[in-house]
Amino acid sequence: MKVPTDLSSLTDTLESDMDLSDLGITKQFAPGETIVAEDAPVRSIPIVTKGSIKVLQSDDTFKEMVLYYLRPGETCIMSFLAGLYHDTSKVKAVAEEESEVLFIPVVKIHNLIKGHPEWLNYIFQIYHKRFEELLEVVDAVAFKNMDERLLQFLEKRCEVMETDTLSMTHDQLAQELGTAREVISRLLKKMEAEGLVELGRNKIRLM
Structure with missing residues (x-):
């Protein structure tokens, strides 16, 4: 199994020289499963081979905010640096969908x-x-x-998931954007009235 990637830095030459899966272990993750925990030692570098991963950071009140998403062929650079410098993870990585991750030991x-x-x-x-x-x-x-943040978030998530419809509750959106559910509900109704989204039961469709 070769790690799929569209990044030019992992060249055909490198891929023909070795099978990256021989260097580590591959694990499967269900949606919502934690792949890298905050404050945990990083002994292996995760590289996504299937699915998508969201990387979050939380504050002292346990509010979380999504920083970025990882697609196949990508790694979490913050985990990468923490592993190289024998530090703990400053972020949490969670499977957004059924995902597969290759863990390569730091050494x-x-x-x-x-x-x-x-x-x-x-x-x-x-x-x-x-x-x-x-x-x-x-x-x-x-x-x-x-x-603006809400619309940008929805557009980015749809891009990552390669869909125009998201299965998310208002509570989930509020948690990931670091705000109150009531704020999200009000803004979504406003966006629906403006023809930007279509709302269903725990579903949001970008128009």
């Missing part, structure tokens, strides 16, 4: 980087992509109204 990642310079390109590309997404989160929180 083998060191060897991969030394033996295959292509991996440095892969790491830098992932870092660049995640940095841009984190800037979008900061921009949304600091400068956008909640209705």
Whole structure:
């Protein structure tokens, strides 16, 4: 099994030299299962091979906010760095759908980087992509109204899930955006009146 990726840094040469699954273990995760826990030691680097993963961070009151999503061929750069520097995870990674993740021990990642310079390109590309997404989160929180943040969140999630209809409760949306359920309900009704979404029972369809 080769790790699927559309990132140019994992070149055909690298993939023809080895089967990455030989370097670690592959695990299956159901929707909602935690893959990486906050404050847990990172001894293996997760690389998504199937499905999608959301990466969140929580505050002292246990409110959570989605930072970014991972698709096949991608890794969580924050977990990657925590593993390389023997630190604990500062984020939580949760399966968004049925997912498969390859865990490569940190010591083998060191060897991969030394033996295959292509991996440095892969790491830098992932870092660049995640940095841009984190800037979008900061921009949304600091400068956008909640209705703009909500629409942006729905659009991003639909893009990741490759659908126009999401199965989510107002409570789930409120938790992931760090606000109250009443705020989400009010904004969704307003968006429906404006023709931006269509609401059903625990379903939201982007128009």
